[in-house]
Amino acid sequence: MHVLANRQHDKAPAAADRLVNISRRGFMTGTAGLALGLYMVPLLGRGGGARAADENGEFAPNAFVRVSPDGEVVVIAKHIEMGQGSYTGLATLVAEELDADWESVRVEGAPADTRRYKNLAFGIQGTGGSTAIANAFEQMRRAGATARAMLVAAAAERLEVAPASLSVRQGKVLHEASGRELGFGELAEAAAGQAVPEEVTLKSPERFTLIGKQRLMRQDSPAKTDGSARFTQDVQLDGMLVAVPAHPPRFGSRLASVDDGEALKVPGVVASVRFPSPTRDGDLVAVLASNTWAAIRGRDALTLEWDDGRAFTLGSEEIEAAYRERAGEPGKPVTRRGDADTALNEAARVIEADYVVPYLAHAAMEPLDCVVDLQDDHCTIHNGEQWQTLDQQAVAQLLGLSPERVTIHQLYAGGSFGRRANPVSDYVLEAVAIARAARDQDRKAPIKMVWTREDDTRGGHYRPLNVHRARLGLDDNGKPVAWHQRIVGQSILTGTSMESMMVKGGIDPTSVEGASDLPYTVPALHVELHSPSDIGVPVQWWRSVGHSHTAFSTEGLIDEAAVAAGQDPYRYRRELLADHPRWRGVLDLAADKAGWTSPLEPGAEDVKRGRGIAVHQSFGSYVAQVAEVSVDAENTLRVDRVVCAVDCGMAVNPDVIRAQMEGGIGFALAATLHSEITLDGGQVVQSNFNDFQVLRHNEMPEIEVHIVASGEAPTGVGEPGVPPLAPAVTNAIHAATGRRLRRLPIADQLEA
Amino acid sequence: MTTLTINGQTHELDAPDDMPLLWAIRDLVGHTGTKYGCGKGLCGACTVHLDGQPTRSCIIPLSAVGDRRVATIEAMAEDATGASVQQAWRELDVVQCGYCQSGQIMAATALLRDNPAPDDAAIDGAMNGNLCRCATYVRIRAAIHTAAASLGQEVS
Numbered sequence: 001m002h003v004l005a006n007r008q009h010d011k012a013p014a015a016a017d018r019l020v021n022i023s024r025r026g027f028m029t030g031t032a033g034l035a036l037g038l039y040m041v042p043l044l045g046r047g048g049g050a051r052a053a054d055e056n057g058e059f060a061p062n063a064f065v066r067v068s069p070d071g072e073v074v075v076i077a078k079h080i081e082m083g084q085g086s087y088t089g090l091a092t093l094v095a096e097e098l099d100a101d102w103e104s105v106r107v108e109g110a111p112a113d114t115r116r117y118k119n120l121a122f123g124i125q126g127t128g129g130s131t132a133i134a135n136a137f138e139q140m141r142r143a144g145a146t147a148r149a150m151l152v153a154a155a156a157e158r159l160e161v162a163p164a165s166l167s168v169r170q171g172k173v174l175h176e177a178s179g180r181e182l183g184f185g186e187l188a189e190a191a192a193g194q195a196v197p198e199e200v201t202l203k204s205p206e207r208f209t210l211i212g213k214q215r216l217m218r219q220d221s222p223a224k225t226d227g228s229a230r231f232t233q234d235v236q237l238d239g240m241l242v243a244v245p246a247h248p249p250r251f252g253s254r255l256a257s258v259d260d261g262e263a264l265k266v267p268g269v270v271a272s273v274r275f276p277s278p279t280r281d282g283d284l285v286a287v288l289a290s291n292t293w294a295a296i297r298g299r300d301a302l303t304l305e306w307d308d309g310r311a312f313t314l315g316s317e318e319i320e321a322a323y324r325e326r327a328g329e330p331g332k333p334v335t336r337r338g339d340a341d342t343a344l345n346e347a348a349r350v351i352e353a354d355y356v357v358p359y360l361a362h363a364a365m366e367p368l369d370c371v372v373d374l375q376d377d378h379c380t381i382h383n384g385e386q387w388q389t390l391d392q393q394a395v396a397q398l399l400g401l402s403p404e405r406v407t408i409h410q411l412y413a414g415g416s417f418g419r420r421a422n423p424v425s426d427y428v429l430e431a432v433a434i435a436r437a438a439r440d441q442d443r444k445a446p447i448k449m450v451w452t453r454e455d456d457t458r459g460g461h462y463r464p465l466n467v468h469r470a471r472l473g474l475d476d477n478g479k480p481v482a483w484h485q486r487i488v489g490q491s492i493l494t495g496t497s498m499e500s501m502m503v504k505g506g507i508d509p510t511s512v513e514g515a516s517d518l519p520y521t522v523p524a525l526h527v528e529l530h531s532p533s534d535i536g537v538p539v540q541w542w543r544s545v546g547h548s549h550t551a552f553s554t555e556g557l558i559d560e561a562a563v564a565a566g567q568d569p570y571r572y573r574r575e576l577l578a579d580h581p582r583w584r585g586v587l588d589l590a591a592d593k594a595g596w597t598s599p600l601e602p603g604a605e606d607v608k609r610g611r612g613i614a615v616h617q618s619f620g621s622y623v624a625q626v627a628e629v630s631v632d633a634e635n636t637l638r639v640d641r642v643v644c645a646v647d648c649g650m651a652v653n654p655d656v657i658r659a660q661m662e663g664g665i666g667f668a669l670a671a672t673l674h675s676e677i678t679l680d681g682g683q684v685v686q687s688n689f690n691d692f693q694v695l696r697h698n699e700m701p702e703i704e705v706h707i708v709a710s711g712e713a714p715t716g717v718g719e720p721g722v723p724p725l726a727p728a729v730t731n732a733i734h735a736a737t738g739r740r741l742r743r744l745p746i747a748d749q750l751e752a
Numbered sequence: 753m754t755t756l757t758i759n760g761q762t763h764e765l766d767a768p769d770d771m772p773l774l775w776a777i778r779d780l781v782g783h784t785g786t787k788y789g790c791g792k793g794l795c796g797a798c799t800v801h802l803d804g805q806p807t808r809s810c811i812i813p814l815s816a817v818g819d820r821r822v823a824t825i826e827a828m829a830e831d832a833t834g835a836s837v838q839q840a841w842r843e844l845d846v847v848q849c850g851y852c853q854s855g856q857i858m859a860a861t862a863l864l865r866d867n868p869a870p871d872d873a874a875i876d877g878a879m880n881g882n883l884c885r886c887a888t889y890v891r892i893r894a895a896i897h898t899a900a901a902s903l904g905q906e907v908s
Contacts, residue, residue, distance in 0.1 A: 083848030227826045227854050365885045367788070414787070414852075453790040659848060659891070662891070667885070670887070689790050700893075
């Protein structure tokens with residue numbers, strides 16, 4: 001995702017904060033520049049020479065590390081842990097330079113505190129765009145190196161030796177000449193009295209003992225396997241009430257009347273509250289109860305009338321038809337290289353195709369929720385918090401408080417895939433609005449707002465439906481000479497605080513990323529964009545954002561071109577990537593490991609098999625995937641195996657990278673095979689996992705992940721595993737059956 | 753009043769008969785390792801054991817629990833099979849967001865008690881109702897095989 005600050009949404013705050021536009025290239029330079037200047041903020045505002053201890057005798061040299069007298073090293077993670085392994089990655093960086101004992105390292109989520117914990121890629125605190133390790137790579141290492149230097153200085157004093165005569169290994173400072181050693185815990189208090197060094201030297205990569213070297217157990221594995229990991233849903237505060245809100249049947253419906261008579265009869269229900277919705281039209285109503293079950297039953301027992309006068313009432317089919325019509329007209333020019341129209345007229349052969357993808361819900365396993373403890377002049381939030389700065393500002397604005405009066409405590413998030421970083425802070429503000437309405441009724445209890453699965457599925461903020469229309473011109477040799485692509489889909493950023501900084505000339509970069517910067521050698525490239533503004537369905541970034549649809553069309557189209565040219569799809573791509581060694585690198589690696597040049601093993605009788613390839617760069621990381629599929633006589637599709645090659649620069653935690661590729665492939669396969677949100681008369685059709693289908697155990701392919709050895713700066717892995725999967729699968733289906741699928745999900749298309 | 757035996761402890765609960773077991777465990781007893789994911793028995797995040805049988809606690813009302821013993825993720829460290837499953841999960845770093853994993857571990861533990869050496873088809877059969885949106889399925893499968901192997905060694 002790209003970013004932001006300074007929200008000017010009409011109902012959200014307009015606080016000024018710095019704004020960093022991360023284009024992929026600008027991102028890395030921006031990170032380096034920021035990392036030099038802003039890397040360390042002393043925890044208690046102390047400068048060099050001041051004591052770095054807190055009241056407990058702990059050693060806290062900076063905002064990211066604490067060492068306690070018992071030797072425990074606590075790393076404070078500025079990024080949310082939502083499954084992507086950020087806690088493990090950030091702790092690895094600190095532990096590497098600190099030479100800590102991994103068994104003694106623990107991670108705590110940082111509170112909202114933009115000054116200390118901003119994402120250096122964004123300029124605000126928040127997680128997205130697969131930036132966690134990339135932006136913190138040097139910052140966390142410096143934090144560890146600083147702590148290490150102070151522990152060494154303390155040991156030197158204690159042992160009365162020169163600091164240079166000491167070494168550090170696995171949580172101990174060693175004086176090898178005399179055989180003496182001191183544990184970090186023994187040194188914690190004395191280290192706190194040392195001057196905070198202004199300069200530290202970081203290890204050169206060949207001296208790394210943890211980064212890229214060994215498999216470290218995930219920091220969150222123990223708690224997530226014994227039930228003790230705390231998610232927002234698990235928060236219990238004294239006197240807390242659970243609130244379940246009622247949402248309108250259509251986007252834009254307005255609440256006309258409320259009858260809560262039956263709801264109030266449900267045992268455990270305490271009250272209903274009507275409140276102005278901070279991000280929807282008009283009022284909403286929520287039921288408060290002493291437990292979740294009662295709150296759900298109470299909410300379901302409300303009799304509500306809605307005014308649909310200004311509601312959005314189109315269905316998905318009508319939206320798609322309108323988009324196809326728009327696709328027939330020129331859009332805003334995004335990329336213009338060469339003269340595509342002339343080249344198309346002169347081409348030996350022209351491929352014309354529409355690629356279509358639906359709305360998608362994030363459908364994290366933990367439905368949206370948020371805990372709010374509201375006081376007169378202070379608001380405390382407990383949340384799996386992905387968007388600290390902007391949520392904090394939005395809450396402050398809603399309540400008329402300064403942002404410092406809004407405390408946000410970090411918890412694990414049971415998935416997010418982008419949803420918990422809402423551009424208008426929708427669910428966080430809803431919880432706060434409910435708490436305020438309750439307080440206005442003199443119910444001063446903390447409030448845990450819970451959405452049911454159905455609320456989560458129907459709550460909007462989807463990956464937008466997109467229609468891509470393309471015309472590719474090939475010359476006599478089958479080489480592409482013109483690529484003309486029109487993208488029609490709602491803008492994610494327009495109407496949010498990010499619009500003014502990110503949307504230039506009417507072009508939302510998140511609508512076209514991955515298509516506008518097509519890497520293939522094509523003399524004439526035209527990419528155009530239509531961003532319909534008359535569609536009332538809220539949209540949002542969804543794991544890999546624009547790449548989730550642009551990779552499907554571009555990698556499908558290049559495959560169509562290869563087939564039309566009668567050439568091998570891998571070699572065809574390879575030829576056209578001569579100027580892009582990292583693209584080529586992963587393409588070659590995936591093809592090699594998949595055995596691309598040897599024939600695929602045949603399936604059983606009447607089973608057609610095929611192999612497809614795709615390559616895509618997103619968020620600075622390069623991923624190629626080869627999918628192997630089987631289609632049986634009943635046209636049942638199975639994805640048997642996916643071979644994945646990833647180049648994410650220096651691999652910090654190879655096993656986490658593998659896990660993110662595996663998970664990204666499974667997440668993408670759900671959207672490839674099954675998932676879609678459709679509307680009928682403005683109402684969301686799907687409600688729960690019965691009709692919004694995600695991937696199941698038996699559908700998971702065998703997966704092989706290969707990581708390119710690289711000394712480049714690390715880039716992200718949370719999202720880049722997603723984009724190539726859908727086209728790799730549909731290209732494999734074409735190889736198996738000769739059928740070209742240009743619409744997701746595949747669902748029952750093969751049966752037609 | 754409803755009496756429930758959860759992880760060997762008896763609880764007297766003032767709860768309506770139709771309250772699903774899930775909410776009694778989470779909101780009334782305070783064991784929050786068992787998760788709410790769908791409320792319709794569709795995702796498996798709420799899986800507990802009733803007399804050892806894997807059960808979706810979000811759709812079984814308290815009135816239907818009767819005097820069956822309830823076991824949750826919090827008790828698995830004390831259970832030989834459950835502990836092996838947890839250990840395998842950690843060895844292979846199965847978890848990502850972790851929200852579904854209590855249910856996955858409860859389902860896998862019940863499977864291994866029933867079938868000490870499940871093949872992939874048996875794993876699919878037993879686990880297919882336990883959704884993981886992070887798609888940790890490759891590692892769940894591997895971890896079940898790992899746990900089966902370690903349990904098999906203990907037996908022999």
